[in-house]
Amino acid sequence: MTFAERAAARGVETQRARAADEVAALVEAGLAVLKRDGVSGLTVAEVLAEAGLSTRAFYRHFASKDELVLAIYEQDSHRAHDRLRRQAQGARTPRAALEVWIDETLALGFDARRARRTRVLAAEGARVQAEHPAEFAMIVRGVLEPLVEVLAAVPSPDPERDAQSIHAITWQFVVDKLHGSDIALADARAHVLRFALPALGMKR
Numbered sequence: 001m002t003f004a005e006r007a008a009a010r011g012v013e014t015q016r017a018r019a020a021d022e023v024a025a026l027v028e029a030g031l032a033v034l035k036r037d038g039v040s041g042l043t044v045a046e047v048l049a050e051a052g053l054s055t056r057a058f059y060r061h062f063a064s065k066d067e068l069v070l071a072i073y074e075q076d077s078h079r080a081h082d083r084l085r086r087q088a089q090g091a092r093t094p095r096a097a098l099e100v101w102i103d104e105t106l107a108l109g110f111d112a113r114r115a116r117r118t119r120v121l122a123a124e125g126a127r128v129q130a131e132h133p134a135e136f137a138m139i140v141r142g143v144l145e146p147l148v149e150v151l152a153a154v155p156s157p158d159p160e161r162d163a164q165s166i167h168a169i170t171w172q173f174v175v176d177k178l179h180g181s182d183i184a185l186a187d188a189r190a191h192v193l194r195f196a197l198p199a200l201g202m203k204r
Contacts, residue, residue, distance in 0.1 A: 023061050025051045027075050030068050034120045042069075042124065069128045070135050076121060077139045080104075084146040095202055097150040102170055102192050109174030110185040119178050143167070154200050166196050 029051035034042050044058055044065055051057075062068045084104055091097035108118045129136045144163045151159035151166075173181075173188040197203065 019061065022053060022057050023071070025053060026058060026061065026068060027071050029053075030072050031076075031117075034072070034124060035117065038120065039123045039127075044068075066128050066131065069124050070132055073121065073125055073128075073136070073139055076117075077142050081142045081145060084143075085149070088146050088150050094150055094153045095197075097153075098147075098166075098196065098200075098202075099193070101147045101150060102166070102189060102196075105167070105170045106173060106185060106188055106192075109177035110188070115178060118174065122175075122178065140167075151200065154202065156200055162200065165199070166192070169195055 026047060029047045030042065033046045033050050037046065042065065044055070047065075047068065048055060048058055058068075062071070084101055087100045087104065088097040091100050107114050109115050125136070144160075144167055147163040147166065148159045151162050156162045170192050173183065173192070176183065177188075
């Protein structure tokens with residue numbers, strides 16, 4: 001490779017790094033605005049003010065505010081996916097790994113700090129989901145992956161479908177809690193396990 005080619009390659013790498021930094025800044029700014037001002041306050045202008053970037057920078061990466069919301073969801077789901085996988089892999093038994101997944105998921109609604117974040121994301125996501133069903137389906141699959149891996153080790157005859165069922169039951173408790181349910185965390189956890197363990201052939 002010539003010096004000119006190497007210089008051009010470095011230039012491309014620099015541009016990619018700058019683009020990645022801008023996207024990360026916009027996503028973090030969007031999440032900060034959502035948490036501070038709620039759904040009604042999430043505007044491109046507020047996100048740019050929070051990130052300290054220009055309108056041109058925003059539209060270099062996102063065609064609309066909805067695309068930014070999708071990016072926020074994707075980042076949040078990737079973080080949850082990585083956290084769940086690490087904790088499940090650290091569990092001593094498949095049952096312990098299952099309980100880790102259930103506990104982490106329930107915490108999205110029952111832990112006060114995490115519930116605030118979940119409530120904000122869920123409110124905006126409900127609007128965008130109808131317009132981007134394929135993207136949201138991919139996000140859900142990412143969240144389910146650690147559970148599918150756990151169930152494959154049980155072993156479950158159908159890890160993916162069983163994971164979907166356990167997720168549906170667990171997530172409903174999260175939704176109910178976000179909407180004011182007074183059910184205790186211990187009761188919600190016990191209910192999920194009461195359904196999940198026999199279905200998987202595991203002792204309660």
